[in-house]
Amino acid sequence: MLIELERRKQPSRTMLYLTPVIAVLSTMFAGAVIFTLIGHDGIGAVREIFITPLIDPYKWQDLGIKAAPLILIACGLAFGFRANVWNIGAEGQYVIGGLAGTGIALATWGMEGWWILPLMCLAGMVGGALYAAIPAFLKTRLQVNEILSSLMLTYVSIQLLYYLMRGPWKDPDGFNFPQTRLFTDSQILPEIIPGTIVHLGVPLALIIVLIAWIVLDKSVFGFQIRVVGAAPAAARYGGFSAKKTIWAAMLIGGGFAGLAGIFEAAGPFGQMVPQFPTGYGFTAIIVAFLGRLHPIGIILAGIILAVSYVGGEIAQTSLGLPNAAAGIFQAMMLFFLLATDILVRYRLKFSSTVTSGDAS
């Protein structure tokens, strides 16, 4: 018996939503097999990484603060990816956003006022957007591939972070550790559930993503983004400018990543440190795809990826699993998603005879 692929007349909506689920389940299965093969407790690893964080209420706050930046960044990236703009330098925009907000925090250190925190957030968003404006400029003016430029800028942003931590922004009372002062109370995102670490950034991120949902699904601008991505010539014919769309997509992606950056700095970190880049900007790419570039899907996918982060830490302590394990699971999810993607456009056909599948 042979399995053949047969093109569907219409892409399958069922498969569009089902394949991410298939991808996550396949990842759990394959992960268990692989980790067993290389001599770990495979089933235990899957349980600790994917199940424990969900059933342990004490871990839910961790999920919340890890999911929020992932969702926020992924949602910004979704604007770009829908428009075929491949900003993969969100990590750099996240770092610059964090730094820009930190700059305000250091400048206002010792001051008090309700305006400080909003100003920091604004600075973070503008910082991230401006950093994303560089690849946007290079792409629209000089046809420089945004994948390469945005990624190169990520490495540059990390060096800038190191420089600022080692030099100008170093805490003067910090025993020469390369890190800034601790932010003051007016500079820190307040907790919204007392006694937890869940900060104001989490609900804010969710609200922003819901607004993005309306924009992407209901507005002419959201339509424009999709047309530019699907068929640039048709977009031009429909009166949409590809350049403006690239600019908008990059600025939104950078702005969201920058905002996520300052939420992190003014939230869980409470200061700026060299360990600030934790790879959220890259993981968000997986979140965006797993969420099918749709804000609601991205919220779900963000939670799943947050689960894998938190679970990875649990498995590290409870099973002695290496910390790279979570990364492998995350990459596997994307692989499986991409592999099962074909089911959206093709159906599996089981046939008993050998026929050649060529057609025009």
Added chain:
Amino acid sequence: MNDTILISILMTIVGASTPILLAAIGELIVEKSGVLNLGIEGMMLIGAVTGFAVATTTGQPVLAILVAMLAAMAASFLFGYLTLTLTANQVATGLALTIFGIGLSSLMGESYVGKTTEVFGSWFPSGLAEHPQLRVIFGYSPIVYFSLIMTVAVSYFLRKTRAGLILRAVGESDISAHSIGYSVIGVRYAAVLFGGAMAGIAGCYYSLVLTPLWSEELTAGRGWIALALVVFSAWRPGRLLLGAYLFGAVMTLELHAKAAGFSYVAPEMLAAMPYLATIAVLALISLKKSGASAAPACLTKPFKPNA
């Protein structure tokens, strides 16, 4: 400047250039066939860690390189299966491959962190390889000579051989190539596997020759620079060689400036140089117009014969 310093600078340049040249030569063939594999960095890391593991366990550098090559080819096969057979998005799959390679290599390399292995050095007699002047010609790892031979070979292959003509044809118009009877998917698989093999050896060069040790994300984004180089070279092996050595020189500048205690510029600035230089170069070539149009017409376009 005296000879010794000059020679050592030259040799560092060669050292820094070789892996990006190798990886880029592989990617050039991949892209000529119409496929964009963004997973170079991941394949390099997989090559680096497997090569290092085999070298420290067996003490056989040639075997290590062979295994590294095969491991990276396996990774590139995975990429090929997803993008060519299942027609998945090439950009996303390449990114996934890089993320996967980073994770897998740090997982596999965990027990090797901090270990070292013997440098896979020159095969020439020590009289030549360690000669104060002549070492600038004879003092390199065999991988260096291999990278140069591959550059010439790829150039010859593309310009003079029938197989090279077919490869270019497949990248230029998949539909035409298919309708006159060439196996588009077959040619692309071969190209992707070749790209994997080259990336594997390039990765090995870091863990067996340059450092020689294993640490997480050892290749530090050099795979991406290799990718940029292919664009810079306008898909021509000759210009690729030039570009790789230019970048090698920029990276070497950083090392030597640090070593010389050059203190006018922050070390972080020097560390960011190669990445900034890459952006600058990409911007400069596009000013010349010829750059973008030299790209194979089918780059990143999926092909399904029964679509």
Added chain:
Amino acid sequence: MNNQPDNRVELRGITKAFPGVLANDDVSFKIAPGEIHALLGENGAGKSTLVKMIYGIMQPDAGEIIWEGSPVIVTNPKAARKMGVGMVFQHFSLFEAMTVLENIALGMDSSISQSELEGKIRDVMHKYGLKLDPHRIVSTLSVGERQRIEIVRALLLDPKLLIMDEPTSVLTPQEVNQLFGTLRQLSSTGCSILYISHKLHEIKELCEQATILRGGRVVGDCDPRKETSTSMAEMMIGGNLKQVSKGDDRSFGPVKIAVDGLTQAGDGNFGMALDNISFSVRSGEIFGIAGVAGNGQNELMLALSGETQSNSGNAIRLDDRPVGEIGCLQRRSEGLCAVPEERNGHAAVLEFSLTENSILTARDRMGLSKNGLISNSNAVSYTDQVISTFGVKATGAESTAGSLSGGNLQKFIVGREIMQNPEVLVVSQPTWGVDAGAAATIHQALFDLANNGSAIIVISQDLDELLAICDNIAVINEGMLSKTLKVGEASIDEIGLLMGGVHGDPFATAEMTEAVHAH
């Protein structure tokens, strides 16, 4: 040549199915050595699928191919070429960025040296009077020259059967005559020719036998020289051709659109510059622009629709208002709508639903969006209107554009623009790759629009179509537009000469050929 079998090739009961459609159903016919055999049928009748099976690009589900008396399985084009089958594709199988020589080498199945290949090319070109410079890059060649590459490539292998898939759709009348000369010469040496076309007068002129396909089945065999065009057309379409009426009273009102000295630089390597183009179209008039593909039609289309803008507003005037400098969005609100040639990804987004494709161009004129938000209900009802008015066969407004047949999608696109009641409509290749029924619907809709007082510009490579529907016509060649000719007064020869440019065959080619001979 004595004990040659009676037939060069015979097809017996060839059947091929694709998901949801039977492309070929029990197709049988035979071709004698030296015979020029026509395969006649509408777009979508299954002609291309059938010849792809003879050439080994795909395999039949059932039936057999008998080659010179013995059954064969043609596994791939290489096997077909080895047997002696050559093919010239409708959409050429060429590589734009490569030289003529490289393109020809790719069609050879053995590696031969460059000089040897050049020698062979020279012989073939000499024998058949075909001119080509082996060292030119294909992207710099005219469509006629590109076809010559394919013909030379096929002839180099001394084919016993040459398949020509719609070869004349891109040629000037003079080039067609030249091609027929080559084919007759070839047939006299014993080479069979399978000639695929839907142009009846050509088939009557060239072919000795014809097989007519409809809906994948053979519906008739005939000797085209003994048939009338009408009798063959009726077999091909399966009934009477739908009557289109232009209306008797063709009176024109004031000038609606005036193009005055439109000049524009060519874009990059492939673009053609527009050189001082001037014409005007009056209310109620249908104005045709003829020409061989690649002579500036695309550029003119984009310049008229507003996808590219002119430096001078007055270069294009709409109801005497300058519109040259504004983009397509504003031109649409001013009353100028357009249908570009390419359906796939230009006039429509295949992955999008029909509703979304309505939003693409009708959102402002038809109120499908308000304050930056999309009004889905308005979009759906407008789409439903287009579907019902134009008889578009689709499962509903939510079906994707890609799921429609070419003819139905074209009806939808043309309908989407016409129902916006444009003052001026610019259409490129309105019936390209469309079956006769859909073509008739589209032509009738254009007539109705004109009769309601709109001005219509039709850009087409199909001269027959232009002569049938236009009131006036001009020819574009190398980015320059000829004087306006009145349809009915201009002769085909005159128009053909204008299409080929004043020099006829571009002199550059002749020069290059000499260079080759000098080698």
